[in-house]
Amino acid sequence: MEVEGTVFEEDQDIQDWVLIERKFDKDEILQALQSSNGDKALGQDEFTMGFLKKCWRVVVLDVMAVFEEFHDFCTFEKSLNATFLALIPKKQNARNIKDFRPIGLIGSIYKLVSKVLTNRLKTVMENLISESQNAFVGGRQILDSVLVTNESLHSRIKSGIQGIIYPQQLMYIRLVLTYFEAMTGLQVNMSNSEMVPVGVVPNLSVLADIMCCSIVKWLWRFGPQLSLWRRAIALKYGTLSGGWITRSTQGAHGCGLWRSISSGWSDFVQYVEFEVGVGDHIRFWDDIWCGNRPLKDVFPDLYSISSNRQANIVAFLNHPASGSRPEWNVTFSRNFNDWEVEGVASFIEFIHSHTNFKVGGDGLWWRLKGNGLFDIKLFYNALRDFHPVNFPWKAIWGAHTPRRVSFFAWVATWGLILTEDHLKRRGFQLVGWCSMCRCDGETISHLLLHCEVAYGSWTFVFWTFGILWVLPGCVLDLFFGWHNWLGKNQSKIWNLVPSCLFWTLWQERNNRIFENVERIDSQLYELFSNTLYDWAIAWGYSSSTSVISFLESLHLT
Template identity: 45%
Template sequence: MGWEDFSKNCQFVVGLGNRVRFWQDGWYGDQPFQLAFPRLYGIAIDKEVSVEASLSRQGAEDRRIWNVRFIREFNDWEMDDLSRQGAEDRRIWNVRFIREFNDWEMDEGLHFLRILGAKIPPMDVGDRMRWKLKPNGDFDIRSYYNKLRGSPSIVFPWKVIWKAKAPRRVSFFVWCVVWNKILTGDNMRLRKLVFVDWCIMCRHCGETVDHLLLHCEMAYRLWSFVFITFGLSWVVPRSIPDLLFGWWNWLGKYSSQIWNLVPLCILWCIWKEWNRRTFEDLDSSSDQMLASFSGTLFDWSRAWGLTTSLLYDLHA
């Protein structure tokens, strides 16, 4: 990883042209002229020439004209095209060659001349570099880091986790849930632990993150209670990430502060009950879990001054 890789994300913006190499720096189009016109680069006299050295000034107005030198002269038909470019742009070309183009170089040469005819850098500003990964052209570390890292394989529901007004430890727990890193039965079996393959909550199915927190009978009662209280019809999605993607600000930007707390509160209450049953051998009934959820949501909301009639209905 060096300048060659880094420079692919940069584009030179030419002014005076004294700091930009004509052939080797990317100042026009998506790639340097040495790559865009390899045959012409091969017959160029000075391959290290700057843009400024490739321009000449002429006339009372001190206009700049191109003075790119090649190893051979233009053919007659190429000079006619060059004259037409100059007549339209009021510029005079001074391109020199010492041999004629080969037949296979003609199209490339014409295309090259048309590009030069349309691009005369200004004389009143200096050269600068533009960062192609940012719309404003300014370099920053984050854009380059994201470029090096590449696109993530999944889109992460970070807003509902980190922007909800829940305790930080709860947000961290839900972050682990989304990454499937909590110690449910399927994850513990990956650690070569042997035990009964069932969900400790419903004592029926194999225990996975999505089953425990979303599809288990005990969890489903909590989710159904919330949807009925909010007056919503809802199809429970396949996974926790899918649920969280569709949850954030679903009731509108200014009416969703308590709503955004709900999934974190449900997941946290289910996980606390899972720990009670696993380590203390104590079971709570469905009604007790509903009361625990309602009380926890009420306390979190009141701590942030979020009190509505709906919140009191949930807590009742």
């Protein structure tokens, strides 16, 4: 179809064209004005948006005249777009250009025109932009493409089928970025980098944005929608529970991104209710849609005789006439006994009180917030209160060891370093022995605590301090019992010992496996002593002039 010289292939294109080309009306302009911030920097006309809001009845005719001229002639006075840049200092005694924040002093009328045009484009942007483009469109995120790419590569690698990932294009992009960096000298701005604290963080939502760790929100966004990333995930894993989550992503090989995200569903669903619309994606008996519990838990006897326990709500609804309330038609596999009639009556009364369904499709309601919208901070607080985590983080991160050593100790405490037993669970075929003692299988507790070599190293430590100690069963218990054992003011060097010895044993283990180099026990003790001495001197914990005098100063008796 051709309209005013433009050819349209679909009716939707004509509707979009009409929405864009229609004349500006007063309500549309007023809505854009009310949604604007009124106290932004004023332009050369010396008026803010707040002035237009307060004096709308006075200036409405003049504003409408500007919009009518813009619509008819597709242009406006150049002075409306004239602007200056003002530099606002970020700190006192600002000298460098980077110490200033640029503010554009553009006129309020031009801001209003831009706002109205933006609101119009929002209504048609989804049809104009391809669904594979995830930026600048409401409801889409750039990270959607990251998820789809990660899962696609994971599936290809896991299947073993050869494929092409366009290496020439990737190399070209890398060269362009390299040349750009070399020519401009741009690099990471360390003055704007963030220091992320360890432990309880007050501004959790800010930290979540910095760390990009709001991954649980993907579960909130999944739902029965039609976005590209959702279809890709559903096609790969399949769906359960009316399309609200995928099937379990089990398997030893690979680590798809969605596998980590979906693992939080059991915690997430505890704080979710279902909003019934059509009812075709909510299970009548199993999902929480009326009250705080599923119907199968509230009426277990009736659930046991239901003729269709997996049915969605829509299967039990009758819509007699347009505009009237729906009626229930729940079916059972047998007639009711006399003693069951009272329970059936309360069941019917209960479900009849929950027929005020919303218009449109089914949705989720976040129970922790009044408006029903998901909030990552509230979810974190709920999980922390519901699943209190007792972890010796002060013993690890507060011991003033090098960062990579602290990180290794932290991973070892969680039981996640790649010892032989972990590698076997990932499908690797390995010899079932410890590379240190060549006897038992290599686990984290065995390698760092109970191995013959590790036990000898711990015996040397206890002999150095002149104490007797019984080693616990795991690394976690060791840190719990070790931290500040000599008192808060006398345990600075003492707190360094576990991480230092763990790091020494791990280095020796890797040297034996990958370099085929092995130290004898005395050399291992010497390496540990030298490392502990260097750390203590670096932090000012000791004034000893030699390793021997340092070890002698550690003896408690």
